[in-house]
Amino acid sequence: MNNTEDHDHASSLLLVRDAMNRTTADLPALPDLSGPARAQGLRRRARVRAAIGGGVLTVVAIAVAGAVALPDSGWGATGIGVAAQPSDSRPQPQPQPPVHLEPSPGESSMADLPADERARQEQFQNRAVPVLQGLLPEGVGTLQRTDLSVRLYQGTKEGKTFTVVFSVRPTGSDTDPRTCLEVKGRTCKKGALPDGTEVIASTSPVNDGDVTESRIFFRYNKSNVSLSVSPHDASHTSAPVTNDQLLTLAKASAFLDLVKAADAAPVEEAQKILPAGE
Template sequence: MNDNITEEDRRSALLVRNAMDSAVAELPAPHDLVPAAVTQGRRRKTRARLATAAGITCVAGAVLFGSLTLTAGGDADRTVRPATSSTPSPHQSVQPEPYRTPIHIDPTSDDERAMTNLPPTERKRRAQFQQKAAVLLDKLLPDAVGLIRPVDLDVSRYQGEITDGKVFTIIFSVRPSGDGPDSKHCPSAALAAKGGSCKQATLPGGIKATSLRVITDSSETMSTDVHFRYGRSDVYVSIEPDVNAKASAPVTSEELLAAVGDSRFLDLVRYADEHPMQKKQTTIAGG
């Protein structure tokens, strides 16, 4: 067959073979072709995924921006804010608890003098308790009592101040119980004759409480108090009048009973009962 090929065809065939050999010589060895192809395929797939993700992000961003723009463009009061997570991010600021500057008094009783000698950690614990109590009482009592602040050397004393200058002393005492009865009976006849009143109520947990509205300090002013037994303690809360201004305590028995029956207030009472901050009493407070 080769004898029938002309010299010109032989030269053309030789040129084609040489060109093919030269092209093949530039390729990697046969066993390297598959890994190279796989690597190239992976790179192409990765680029495709990145392009797809970028496209989705752009679309999502455009939709979100558009929705926020439409919302802001309407009534601001109708703006819907996204739900916040229960766990604040590191960049979110946590609002501090309200702080009430304590009222300083010079010690005049043994209890007040004893508090000045308490270890710093114990004084801090009592001060923190008073801060919580002052803020909570401010929420639970009528606005007419004013801004409630703690007294620094008496864990059971607070003070309500209103803008017109009236000042109401507030007692919140949780003291280990003595041997007295759980609560008083209402002396209705004698109390009514003096213009006072007595209310009894059952607080959450079946706690029996008694509230008195009585003349205090002068014939023109009245105080309101409530007392009850909690755990191993006697609890006494009293709103005293401002004698100088001849202003009675601006709290009714019903309002005070509602305040001390609040679950948040009873949480404070429970803490004070479990971690006493006052000495055991031998008589019922307010008796």
């Protein structure tokens, strides 16, 4: 690999990690113990770990044993995803190799999973890529899965990389505590799934406020569902997707099929909110 390729790979990795930092942007900042630079570094490290490990949430065992397939979900009895052919029987694009991202010290990646679970998660990613590619705006670019986390994808267009985080995570809570609050430059809009489930889309300024990140979230059955698109920091390009576009995506039957399948046979570890004081 030449110097240019090394630089491009390093830049891509930094963009992804910065985007993962934002997935828990509502967490309180750590105190500035040694100046602004050190404080920012500590906040980023905490947020990266939270994005993969559930932040202040306790990780419990993944629910994979005895998974039951949903009818017409495209998943077999083992819970392994099988990409369904569209109604016109056009051939599906062949799965592409993932974007390789090295975990930070102390982090785990999909490479650390048992072989059968890793294959199951990769098959879910391969099923999700064409669905998300077809529903996200063209500005997000060509979407690829990554090998760091089942929830992590990258869109690339004209040299810009946009990190996409798609999460369907089981939780012991009966409700999603997040609300539509327009504070600190954040804008949000409410919508509804075909069954009436409330969906919240938001666009929020990040970094120094010169770029924005967009996301949706809602509660489905036993899971909290979210999808976020992060900006390309190096070029100061905001996430190329609007609240209205994300609300339309959330209602698409192909997207909801992914959500239903992941809710029935989870590909992420379950979360349990710790009681106050623990």
